[in-house]
Amino acid sequence: MAKKLVEVRNLKKHFEVGKGKILKAVNDISFDVYEGETLGLVGESGCGKSTTGKTIIRLYRATSGEVRFHGDDVHQISGKNMKDFNRKMQMIFQDPYASLNPRMKVEDIIAEGMDIHGLFKGKERQRRVFELLETVGLNKEHASRFPHEFSGGQRQRIGIARALAVNPEFIIADEPISALDVSIQAQVVNLLKDLQKKHGLTYLFIAHDLSMVKHISDRIGVMYLGAMMELAESEDLYDEPLHPYTKALLSSIPLPDPEVEETRQRTILTGDVPSPIDPPSGCPFRTRCPEAMDVCAEKKPQWLEVRPKHYVACHLFEPESQ
Amino acid sequence: MSGTLLEINDLAVSFSTQGGEVQAVRGVSFAVGPGETVAIVGESGCGKSVTAQSIMRLIPEPPGRIKHGSIHLHGKDLASLTEKQMRNVRGKQIGMIFQDPMTSLNPTLTVGDQLTEGILTHEKMSQREANKEAIELLHLVGIANPDERLKQYPHQFSGGMRQRLMIAMALMCKPELLIADEPTTALDVTIQAQIIDLFKEIQEKTGVAIIIITHDLGVVAQIADRINVMYAGEIVEYGTVKEIFYQPEHPYTRGLLTSVPRLDGDRSQPLIPIVGTPPDLFAPPVGCAFTSRCKYAMKVCQAHDPEVTELSEQHYTKCWLQDDRVEKPY
Ligand SMILES: Nc1ncnc2c1ncn2[C@@H]1O[C@H](COP(=O)(O)OP(=O)(O)OP(=O)(O)O)[C@@H](O)[C@H]1O
Ligand SMILES: Nc1ncnc2c1ncn2[C@@H]1O[C@H](COP(=O)(O)OP(=O)(O)OP(=O)(O)O)[C@@H](O)[C@H]1O
Ligand SMILES: [Mg+2]
Ligand SMILES: [Mg+2]
Numbered sequence: 193m194a195k196k197l198v199e200v201r202n203l204k205k206h207f208e209v210g211k212g213k214i215l216k217a218v219n220d221i222s223f224d225v226y227e228g229e230t231l232g233l234v235g236e237s238g239c240g241k242s243t244t245g246k247t248i249i250r251l252y253r254a255t256s257g258e259v260r261f262h263g264d265d266v267h268q269i270s271g272k273n274m275k276d277f278n279r280k281m282q283m284i285f286q287d288p289y290a291s292l293n294p295r296m297k298v299e300d301i302i303a304e305g306m307d308i309h310g311l312f313k314g315k316e317r318q319r320r321v322f323e324l325l326e327t328v329g330l331n332k333e334h335a336s337r338f339p340h341e342f343s344g345g346q347r348q349r350i351g352i353a354r355a356l357a358v359n360p361e362f363i364i365a366d367e368p369i370s371a372l373d374v375s376i377q378a379q380v381v382n383l384l385k386d387l388q389k390k391h392g393l394t395y396l397f398i399a400h401d402l403s404m405v406k407h408i409s410d411r412i413g414v415m416y417l418g419a420m421m422e423l424a425e426s427e428d429l430y431d432e433p434l435h436p437y438t439k440a441l442l443s444s445i446p447l448p449d450p451e452v453e454e455t456r457q458r459t460i461l462t463g464d465v466p467s468p469i470d471p472p473s474g475c476p477f478r479t480r481c482p483e484a485m486d487v488c489a490e491k492k493p494q495w496l497e498v499r500p501k502h503y504v505a506c507h508l509f510e511p512e513s514q
Numbered sequence: 515m516s517g518t519l520l521e522i523n524d525l526a527v528s529f530s531t532q533g534g535e536v537q538a539v540r541g542v543s544f545a546v547g548p549g550e551t552v553a554i555v556g557e558s559g560c561g562k563s564v565t566a567q568s569i570m571r572l573i574p575e576p577p578g579r580i581k582h583g584s585i586h587l588h589g590k591d592l593a594s595l596t597e598k599q600m601r602n603v604r605g606k607q608i609g610m611i612f613q614d615p616m617t618s619l620n621p622t623l624t625v626g627d628q629l630t631e632g633i634l635t636h637e638k639m640s641q642r643e644a645n646k647e648a649i650e651l652l653h654l655v656g657i658a659n660p661d662e663r664l665k666q667y668p669h670q671f672s673g674g675m676r677q678r679l680m681i682a683m684a685l686m687c688k689p690e691l692l693i694a695d696e697p698t699t700a701l702d703v704t705i706q707a708q709i710i711d712l713f714k715e716i717q718e719k720t721g722v723a724i725i726i727i728t729h730d731l732g733v734v735a736q737i738a739d740r741i742n743v744m745y746a747g748e749i750v751e752y753g754t755v756k757e758i759f760y761q762p763e764h765p766y767t768r769g770l771l772t773s774v775p776r777l778d779g780d781r782s783q784p785l786i787p788i789v790g791t792p793p794d795l796f797a798p799p800v801g802c803a804f805t806s807r808c809k810y811a812m813k814v815c816q817a818h819d820p821e822v823t824e825l826s827e828q829h830y831t832k833c834w835l836q837d838d839r840v841e842k843p844y
Contacts, residue, residue, distance in 0.1 A: 236702035237673075343791045373557035374729060378773035378787035385784075400702065403732075407775035407785065426781065444707035445777050446732025450755045452778075453736045460711055461704045462656075464672045 197362060197394050198225040198248065203257035205240075205247045215469050217243040219418035219476075220257070222495060223503075225362070230388065230395040232409030232426070234402050234441070236465055239415040241398045242286065245364040248396070249283050261362070279309050282355035284348075286367040291351055292339040298325075298350055299335040305358040324353040328383060345376035352383065356391075364396045369404065381408055402445050406430055411501075414438050417476035418468055420495065424502040434504045437477045475507065483508060518589075519723050520546040520569070520691060525583035527564050527573060534796045538564040540747035541583070546691065551717065551724040553734045553755075555770070556744035557792060562727045563613060565744075566693050569725075570610055571600050587691075605632040609684030609722075611677075611694040618680065619668040625679060626664030633686050651682040654719075655712060674705035681712065688720065695727045710736055731774060735759060740828065743767045746793050746803035753829035763831045765808045768844070802834065810835060810843050 205218040218240040225231045233241050246252045248259050250266055259266045261277060269277050282305075285291035292301055302321050306312050312320045322332040328349040339347055348368055355363055365384065369377040385408065387393060399405045405412055406426050413423040414437065422435040433439045443458045461480045466472055472479050478488040485507060493505045527539040539561040546552050554562045567573050569585055571592060585592045587607060595603065604610070612618040620628055629651070630644035639647075645664065652660035655678040668676060677697060684692055694713070698706040710733060717724060728734060734741060734755065741758040743751040743766065751764040762768045769788035790807040793799055799806070805815040815834050823836035835842050 236704065345791065374731070375557055375770060375773050375788040376791070378785035379789070382785060382787060402703070403775045403777040403779075406777060407779070407781055430777065440704060442777065444703040446707075446710070446730065446736045447777060448731035448735050448759065448771065448774060449776070450735040450759050453732075458707065460707050462708070464674055464705070465702075 194226040194228055196224045197227045197262065198396075199258070199260040199263075200224070200244075200248065201258040201260070203244070203247060203259060204255040205243050205252055206255045209469065213469050216418050216471060217468060218247060219471075221415070221418075221420040222257075223413055223420060223423055225394060225396060227394055228388075228392055229410045230397050230408055232405035232412040233396060233398045233415060234400060234405050234412060235415035236400065238465065238468065240418045240468075241400075241415055242366050244415070245283065245366050245396060245398055249281050249364055250277075251283075275309065279305070279311075279358045280361045281364070282358065282360040282362070283364040283366065284351050284355050284368045287371055289344070289347065289371070292347055294339050296338075297335070298337055298339070298342075301339070301350060302335075302353045302357050305354065309358055311358060320357070321353075324357055327356065327387070328353045329379070343376075344372050345379060348372060348380050349383070352380075352387075356387065359391075360393070362394045362396070364398070366398045367400070368397075370399065370401070377404065384408065402441065414441065417465060417471055419476050420503075420505065421477065422502075422504045422506075428502055432502075434498065434502070434509060435477075435506050436481050436483045436508070440480075440482075475505075517548060518545045519548045519587070520725075521586045521589075522565075522569070523584045523586075525565065525568060525585065526581040527561075527568055528579055528581055529577045530579070531577060536795050537747055537798055538578075538795060539568065540798065542742075542744075542747075542749055543583075544742050544749060544752060546723050546725060548690065549717065549721045549723050550739045551713075551726060551737055553738035553741045554725065554727045554744055555729060555731065555734055555741060557729060559792065559795070560744045561747040562744055563695055566610070566695050566725065566727060569693060570604055570608060571595075572604075602636065605689070606636050606687045607689055608691045608693060609687070609689035611680045611684050611692070611697050613695040613699070613727075619676065621668055623667075624664065625666055625668065625671070628668075629664070629679075629683055629686055632683070636687055647686065648682070651685055652679075654685075654716065655679070655682045656708065657682075674701055674708065677701060677705075677709055678712070681709070681716075685716065685720070685722070689722060691723045691725065693725045693727075696729075697726065698733060699728065699730070706733070713737060731759075731770065743770070746798060747795060748803065748832065749830075750804065750833065751829075751831040753825070757826070757829045761825075761829070763825060763829075763836065764804075764833050765810050765835070766804050767831075769807075802832075812840070 201222050203221050207215045207217055209215045235241055247254050254267055299321050302324055303317055321335055325332055325334055330349055369380050397408055409426050411425050412429050414421045416437050422438045433442055440459045440461045463480050466479055473489055474491055475488045475493050478484040487507050493507045495505045497503050498509045523543050525539055525542045529536045542565055556562055629648040633644050649660040657663055657678055698709050738755045740754055742749045745766050751767045762771055772786040773788055788807055793803050801816045801818050802820050805811045820832050820834045822830050822832050824830055
């Protein structure tokens with residue numbers, strides 16, 4: 193088995209949202225990311241995917257818990273190691289329109305990280321920018337233009353070039369394709385896959401489109417209301433989902449195939465996702481769960497490896513309730 | 515088709531902007547029969563919403579202008595109606611669900627007032643009777659405690675509930691046609707599944723015809739009877755849902771289908787993207803608008819606009835590959 197690159201342990205990120213209210217955006221999650229793999233993170237809007245990503249890369253300070261990168265606690269890193277960390281871990285953001293500075297030339301956007309880290313200077317800097325533009329399927333003529341002159345797909349490529357510029361090992365891609373048209377999404381996904389092969393990159397790929405996540409990820413984690421509900425290898429999660437939430441999520445996804453859709457049995461959840469400010473006691477999913485039991489309201493289910501490499505947090509799979 | 519409900523013929527809509535004239539819709543024709551569901555799919559900016567707004571006569575003029583074409587509802591030309599008659603069509607005969615629910619709900623009015631506003635102007639009905647109808651509809655769209663909910667304001671509803679509210683509003687006057695512009699795009703998949711089910715249920719119960727605009731091919735596969743594939747202001751292919759999914763002819767349709775992964779698909783199979791970006795609608799190409807992105811493009815495609823070819827009774831496409839003189843590459 194490959195080496196652990198990132199270890200997330202009992203990570204919590206709570207926000208104070210006025211009047212002493214606490215919003216538990218990420219509430220005690222644990223998982224590992226192995227070198228060279230793509231770990232997908234899925235779940236409905238507001239379940240804490242972006243917050244998880246941002247806390248791992250230290251854009252947010254963790255409320256409690258740990259994130260280890262190459263074995264070092266990222267929230268304790270200081271001094272020279274900090275710079276190294278900042279280079280090795282990069283993030284690609286959700287919105288290709290908002291995440292690029294409109295007043296900067298593409299060349300300077302891409303080179304910003306290199307400049308900070310003093311990586312490539314003078315002639316080298318420009319050569320490197322041209323090379324990166326080519327890597328992401330743009331060309332050197334684009335270097336002197338401004339972001340507004342590009343389409344959504346092209347901007348997302350600029351964001352990828354910027355992340356690659358400093359030779360990172362680990363990239364957190366937060367919904368890198370959600371804002372793009374389907375015909376453009378495939379271009380960006382293929383590019384990310386190619387780059388991974390070429391540079392041995394490791395990805396945390398955040399998205400709510402489970403079809404796309406399954407296509408790109410080796411393993412997938414399913415989040416709900418700040419908690420991790422299930423984590424397994426992609427095929428395994430799709431073929432044999434264990435958590436009732438995962439099952440419902442999978443069966444909610446329409447397939448682009450009318451004949452399959454005609455006969456498909458679907459589990460349709462009722463109700464809405466509860467507020468993370470006042471989440472249900474016990475299991476966060478119990479208010480919408482078709483299989484909820486009494487114990488689900490009383491106790492938070494444990495995070496258990498119920499089969500090799502297949503983790504789930506659900507009372508249905510806890511030894512005492514079987 | 516037994517008795518056409520809506521018929522659109524060669525519709526063209528442009529907007530004058532600082533940069534020039536945007537040719538948003540460039541000769542669109544299709545028909546909708548009673549009780550059927552017709553989808554319009556295509557990428558951002560291809561003219562889906564403008565087509566829908568034209569049916570409702572909601573294109574802002576200026577800057578917009580219907581350049582040519584006609585829209586008939588039950589054989590009656592909508593362009594010939596006065597604004598007052600048109601207001602009757604809107605809401606009463608055609609209900610519309612807009613792309614962004616929050617901008618089309620009035621934040622200062624209670625949900626009850628918004629729901630009953632239309633029916634009170636169109637029909638002789640007391641507020642009490644109207645409330646009763648509203649409560650029934652809220653119930654139909656799956657909103658619990660409808661009596662209580664009538665007194666609340668839109669911001670007190672969740673995203674999914676607001677979308678249900680929009681559907682209820684569009685259905686208040688029992689329209690024959692419902693136009694739904696991306697009704698589930700802003701929603702999570704589990705809520706989307708609820709809303710799609712709701713559409714099917716309502717159609718079964720009321721027999722309303724639906725035009726659904728979406729870019730999600732999965733949603734289309736679940737709900738549509740027929741599909742219009744739009745590209746750069748034109749319909750490039752039209753057919754039954756099965757013809758479009760299993761016998762797609764236009765390279766754009768084929769490209770759309772191979773560029774999305776399937777949840778039940780094989781991960782090792784690479785996606786086949788459509789390269790490039792859509793053309794500029796300020797100066798659309800003279801020939802086929804898809805030429806620059808088409809892997810089968812020929813010389814003729816660039817120089818001349820293709821004719822519409824009829825592949826079967828209900829399956830049309832607009833592509834030079836259909837010409838008898840061309841040997842099809844697929
Ligand atoms: N800076 C912040 N301050 C307060 N609350 C926040 C902050 N950032 C996120 N939240 C809240 O934390 C929860 C999780 O948000 P997050 O952005 O992580 O969700 P997400 O899973 O990425 O959703 P989406 O799919 O919509 O991007 C939400 O309820 C959100 O409102
Ligand atoms: N009021 C307006 N003024 C100027 N241009 C407009 C206006 N409304 C629409 N357009 C232009 O018309 C074209 C078609 O727009 P439309 O809204 O129909 O696209 P769409 O297919 O609905 O896209 P999306 O999937 O993004 O909603 C676009 O180029 C758009 O910029
Ligand atoms: Mg997010
Ligand atoms: Mg639109």
